[in-house]
Amino acid sequence: MTVEGLPMAVPAEGLPARVRIHEVGARDGLQNEKTAVPTAVKAEFIRRLAGAGLTTIEATSFVHPKWVPQLADAEELFPQVAGLDAALPVLVPNQRGLDRALALGAEYVAVFASATESFAKANLNRTLEESLAVFEPVVRRAKDEGVRVRGYVSMCFGDPWEGPVPLAQVARVCGALRDMGCDELSLGDTIGVATPGQVRALLALLNERGVPTDAIGVHFHDTYGQALANTLAALQHGVTTVDASAGGLGGCPYAKSATGNLATEDLVWMLHGLGIETGVDLGRLTATSVWMAEQLGRPSPSRTVRALSHKDQ
Amino acid sequence: MTVEGLPMAVPAEGLPARVRIHEVGARDGLQNEKTAVPTAVKAEFIRRLAGAGLTTIEATSFVHPKWVPQLADAEELFPQVAGLDAALPVLVPNQRGLDRALALGAEYVAVFASATESFAKANLNRTLEESLAVFEPVVRRAKDEGVRVRGYVSMCFGDPWEGPVPLAQVARVCGALRDMGCDELSLGDTIGVATPGQVRALLALLNERGVPTDAIGVHFHDTYGQALANTLAALQHGVTTVDASAGGLGGCPYAKSATGNLATEDLVWMLHGLGIETGVDLGRLTATSVWMAEQLGRPSPSRTVRALSHKDQ
Numbered sequence: 001m002t003v004e005g006l007p008m009a010v011p012a013e014g015l016p017a018r019v020r021i022h023e024v025g026a027r028d029g030l031q032n033e034k035t036a037v038p039t040a041v042k043a044e045f046i047r048r049l050a051g052a053g054l055t056t057i058e059a060t061s062f063v064h065p066k067w068v069p070q071l072a073d074a075e076e077l078f079p080q081v082a083g084l085d086a087a088l089p090v091l092v093p094n095q096r097g098l099d100r101a102l103a104l105g106a107e108y109v110a111v112f113a114s115a116t117e118s119f120a121k122a123n124l125n126r127t128l129e130e131s132l133a134v135f136e137p138v139v140r141r142a143k144d145e146g147v148r149v150r151g152y153v154s155m156c157f158g159d160p161w162e163g164p165v166p167l168a169q170v171a172r173v174c175g176a177l178r179d180m181g182c183d184e185l186s187l188g189d190t191i192g193v194a195t196p197g198q199v200r201a202l203l204a205l206l207n208e209r210g211v212p213t214d215a216i217g218v219h220f221h222d223t224y225g226q227a228l229a230n231t232l233a234a235l236q237h238g239v240t241t242v243d244a245s246a247g248g249l250g251g252c253p254y255a256k257s258a259t260g261n262l263a264t265e266d267l268v269w270m271l272h273g274l275g276i277e278t279g280v281d282l283g284r285l286t287a288t289s290v291w292m293a294e295q296l297g298r299p300s301p302s303r304t305v306r307a308l309s310h311k312d313q
Numbered sequence: 314m315t316v317e318g319l320p321m322a323v324p325a326e327g328l329p330a331r332v333r334i335h336e337v338g339a340r341d342g343l344q345n346e347k348t349a350v351p352t353a354v355k356a357e358f359i360r361r362l363a364g365a366g367l368t369t370i371e372a373t374s375f376v377h378p379k380w381v382p383q384l385a386d387a388e389e390l391f392p393q394v395a396g397l398d399a400a401l402p403v404l405v406p407n408q409r410g411l412d413r414a415l416a417l418g419a420e421y422v423a424v425f426a427s428a429t430e431s432f433a434k435a436n437l438n439r440t441l442e443e444s445l446a447v448f449e450p451v452v453r454r455a456k457d458e459g460v461r462v463r464g465y466v467s468m469c470f471g472d473p474w475e476g477p478v479p480l481a482q483v484a485r486v487c488g489a490l491r492d493m494g495c496d497e498l499s500l501g502d503t504i505g506v507a508t509p510g511q512v513r514a515l516l517a518l519l520n521e522r523g524v525p526t527d528a529i530g531v532h533f534h535d536t537y538g539q540a541l542a543n544t545l546a547a548l549q550h551g552v553t554t555v556d557a558s559a560g561g562l563g564g565c566p567y568a569k570s571a572t573g574n575l576a577t578e579d580l581v582w583m584l585h586g587l588g589i590e591t592g593v594d595l596g597r598l599t600a601t602s603v604w605m606a607e608q609l610g611r612p613s614p615s616r617t618v619r620a621l622s623h624k625d626q
Contacts, residue, residue, distance in 0.1 A: 007537075008470075008477035012510035012546070157321075164321035192620070195586025196545055197325035222538075224320075225579035225616035226586070229541040232509055233325070266538035273508025273539070303538035307505070 029249025192223025342562025
């Protein structure tokens with residue numbers, strides 16, 4: 001995949017020198033596929049992502065297979081990729097999921113909370129407080145075992161049922177996750193409605209409440225095309241962990257190839273253009289997403305993947 | 314088209330209170346259609362854009378019909394929309410084009426220059442200097458007639474033949490257009506490769522060379538998904554004129570419904586989210602783009618148009 005010296009690197013003031021990309025395609029992307037992807041393809045996808053220089057690759061989820069049948073092969077998949085030179089976080093919804101992950105030697109897990117009552121109810125079938133109460137012993141035990149813990153917070157900027165979400169409510173959930181012992185948070189704009197001022201305001205409030213910026217990752221969706229502008233705002237605030245999905249896989253609530261997750265390639269284009277190090281080889285990453293799109297039988301929604309792969313034809 | 318109180322308006326520091334959107338869909342969008350759109354549809358499109366609150370709507374081009382047959386009906390179209398409550402700039406490539414536009418009472422015209430030799434040659438079949446020499450008497454005469462003049466500069470951030478474009482070269486072309494008398498410039502990222510640091514660097518250099526920020530508009534393409542992040546960077550520099558195309562029409566160099574131009578709806582979502590006034594009614598604008606997509610027989614590539622129109626189904 002040819003990149004031809006583009007993008008031209010022109011740094012801007014006040015941005016971090018290096019960003020850690022938290023790659024979610026293999027988990028957040030593939031769990032949204034109608035049909036489960038074969039385990040061997042998942043393993044090869046993760047190997048290629050690592051080969052493209054991604055250092056944090058969310059591998060799978062230890063949710064009950066009844067809820068996410070697409071990732072029912074977690075026990076089979078994880079050992080196939082465990083030796084790679086990359087951190088491989090996995091989702092754990094409860095104690096049972098944590099047990100399964102720990103038994104396989106997982107060193108990095110994530111719990112999945114909601115900033116709103118409506119989504120806690122819809123996604124987890126619990127009240128917000130009940131869901132936090134479930135996570136508390138999970139996080140504690142993971143920390144006792146020396147495992148790194150990420151706390152996802154979804155619906156941080158808007159909720160399909162509740163509309164705009166008060167920042168103080170988001171901060172309260174974030175605070176609770178930090179108090180339990182989460183090493184890092186991932187602020188999710190699950191329905192993609194956020195804009196840059198809202199991003200800056202939430203980050204400032206979290207800092208005020210004692211959450212340091214280096215414990216915060218951002219997870220933007222591109223439903224309204226805002227993900228990269230919001231990322232720029234977060235970088236300007238000092239955020240250095242950004243979630244993205246190779247090829248823009250996953251979270252397609254509306255249309256075929258409509259993007260949910262920010263595409264890793266679009267993110268890398270901006271970061272490299274800003275002279276920010278990621279360790280990622282954009283050409284190899286794009287080739288990986290083109291390969292994965294072939295496996296899935298439909299084109300990648302990433303604009304960068306489309307532009308670069310058409311260039312080569 | 315329902316917008317439901319979203320996006321939530323959270324202003325950010327250091328941004329303008331109001332932005333003027335220079336809507337290019339009717340010209341830049343429709344000139345890229347394979348088949349010419351009927352004049353009545355074009356006129357209705359422009360009327361609906363004005364009805365949605367857009368105040369600057371580029372209407373058509375007085376280029377020779379041999380080069381742009383899609384806009385060969387300029388003489389017929391312009392009088393049909395001339396009474397609208399919006400500024401209606403038109404493209405004029407040379408003296409003959411300016412004569413035609415002035416005869417119809419145009420009060421705002423645009424010339425179309427290139428920042429690179431390769432594109433001047435490919436697009437205008439002239440050297441860069443020759444093309445500037447053609448524009449000089451056009452701009453002068455327009456100014457003598459009391460007509461506002463915009464100078465487009467394409468390939469400001471990268472060129473498909475030359476690769477990265479030196480900022481000083483862009484600044485030289487911009488300076489030449491200003492010296493001729495252009496009231497405003499539009500900095501085009503024709504192949505969509507720019508990133509925010511490059512945008513800030515070019516704006517700073519233009520200021521240094523005596524071009525004030527209020528004489529600068531930005532024209533980003535979304536080929537690599539960077540348009541809105543680049544727009545945010547330009548707003549942070551103080552730019553208050555942003556080009557966009559309703560529904561993301563136009564400039565689809567690679568794939569069906571792949572975006573070239575920044576979609577006006579995606580831009581408006583960010584601006585309104587930042588509390589920046591545009592005068593645009595996002596619901597009416599989106600409805601206009603859905604209507605136009607029906608006329609063209611394919612879905613809009615704008616993410617906001619897709620998300621909002623699926624919400625209503």
